[in-house]
Amino acid sequence: xxxxxxxxxxxxxxxxxxxxxxxxxxxxxxxxxxxxxxxxxxxxxxxxxxxxxxxxxxxxxxxxxxxxxxxxxxxxxxxxxxxxxxxxxxxxxxxxxxxxxxxxxxxxxxxxxxxxxxxxxxxxxxxxxxxxxxxxxxxxxxxxxxxxxxxxxxxxxxxxxxxxxxxxxxxxxxxxxxxxxxxxxxxxxxxxxxxxxxxxxxxxxxxxxxxxxxxxxxxxxxxxxxxxxxxxxxxxxxxxxxxxxxxxxxxxxxxxxxxxxxxxxxxxxxxxxxxxxxxxxxxxxxxxxxxxxxxxxxxxxxxxxxxxxxxxxxxxxxxxxxxxxxxxxxxxxxxxxxxxxxxxxxxxxxxxxxxxxx
Numbered sequence: 001x002x003x004x005x006x007x008x009x010x011x012x013x014x015x016x017x018x019x020x021x022x023x024x025x026x027x028x029x030x031x032x033x034x035x036x037x038x039x040x041x042x043x044x045x046x047x048x049x050x051x052x053x054x055x056x057x058x059x060x061x062x063x064x065x066x067x068x069x070x071x072x073x074x075x076x077x078x079x080x081x082x083x084x085x086x087x088x089x090x091x092x093x094x095x096x097x098x099x100x101x102x103x104x105x106x107x108x109x110x111x112x113x114x115x116x117x118x119x120x121x122x123x124x125x126x127x128x129x130x131x132x133x134x135x136x137x138x139x140x141x142x143x144x145x146x147x148x149x150x151x152x153x154x155x156x157x158x159x160x161x162x163x164x165x166x167x168x169x170x171x172x173x174x175x176x177x178x179x180x181x182x183x184x185x186x187x188x189x190x191x192x193x194x195x196x197x198x199x200x201x202x203x204x205x206x207x208x209x210x211x212x213x214x215x216x217x218x219x220x221x222x223x224x225x226x227x228x229x230x231x232x233x234x235x236x237x238x239x240x241x242x243x244x245x246x247x248x249x250x251x252x253x254x255x256x257x258x259x260x261x262x263x264x265x266x267x268x269x270x271x272x273x274x275x276x277x278x279x280x281x282x283x284x285x286x287x288x289x290x291x292x293x294x295x296x297x298x299x300x301x302x303x304x305x306x307x308x309x310x311x312x313x314x315x316x317x318x319x320x321x322x323x324x325x326x327x328x329x330x331x332x333x334x335x336x337x338x339x340x341x342x343x344x345x346x347x348x349x350x351x352x353x354x355x356x357x358x
Contacts, residue, residue: 047325047329048324049124052075052124053122053124053125054075054077055077055078056126057080057127058127059131060130061131062131062157062221065313068091068234070127073321075321076103078105078116078119079102079103081107084104090239090243093238103115120146120150121146121150123150124151124152124153126150126153127155127156127321128155133188134191145199145202147205151208152203152209153209153330154199156196157215157320158192159182159192160182160184160215160216160268160291161189162290163184165292165294166184166294169298170297171185177298177301178217178302181309210331211323211324211330211331212332212333212334213319213323213335214333216290216311216335218311219259219311220256221236221240221256221313222235222236222237222256232345233260233345234317251302251303256314257342258304258306258340259305259306259312261306261315261339262312262350263338263353264356265288265357266334266335266357267289267332268333290335293309293310305340310337311335315338315345319334323354332358335357
């Protein structure tokens, strides 16, 4: 039986799903029958079809970007907000047409409750994307991912959890320079691992698949230089910079101008080595998994160019949405890192990156 929301619970859900804290982070075996197994195999290899319904939950700029990106890709997308006016100002520039595919539900009217329950039941895919270092509570996970009906394909934003390139210098940079730096504290790593396991088990029980998209320190998300904005990648409105940046130099805007490229890396759970030659000796690099900034952390915390440990919000949103349409991404994980570029990646460049990790 699908768990339905009351009006009061919907308000609570909206608050925790960043409706009231849209910028929080920018500023947080029983054997089955053969028939069941065959059905699960059929579902697990199916990508989200064109025009499929998407429900997006989370908080912060990356959550809004993921929803906007899904809508731009042709998927009718639903989010919940207790601050609809602010969300609209962050999503759409003054001269930008609003995408009819993106529906923002309020939290006060009975019609909103009914529409949300309908959105959960009719969702083909679920996107989970938090800017803050948090995950869905068990209660909200049960709400947005009922045991029967609802989404069977999930794309979830998590973090790089291998611990590579982390340490005291990265932790210090989070305190001194940028509170959004990802420094992989043990308690947060355990939180993400626990949630990923819970999410995978829940989705597998209904015959679906999860794709884990890993990021590091999230940066950017706006249009950058308005004169060079491209239609190939949705961004947040210029209002984003006024809300997120308190520094004298708007390094987030500079990041969006200089670092539009992307490199995908194997997921943390990959095993084995990739051998390569460096000067005169043979080295082994563990799966090319993404690493943190290490000793460079103090310089990378607010850097606008491509640096280790960083992930662009625009590219993360693209990776989440694009993975839903790929059969090969079902049940997989990969990381998103930065690359210097003045142009957003083309479809062909994204295909080449996915080919490296799927």
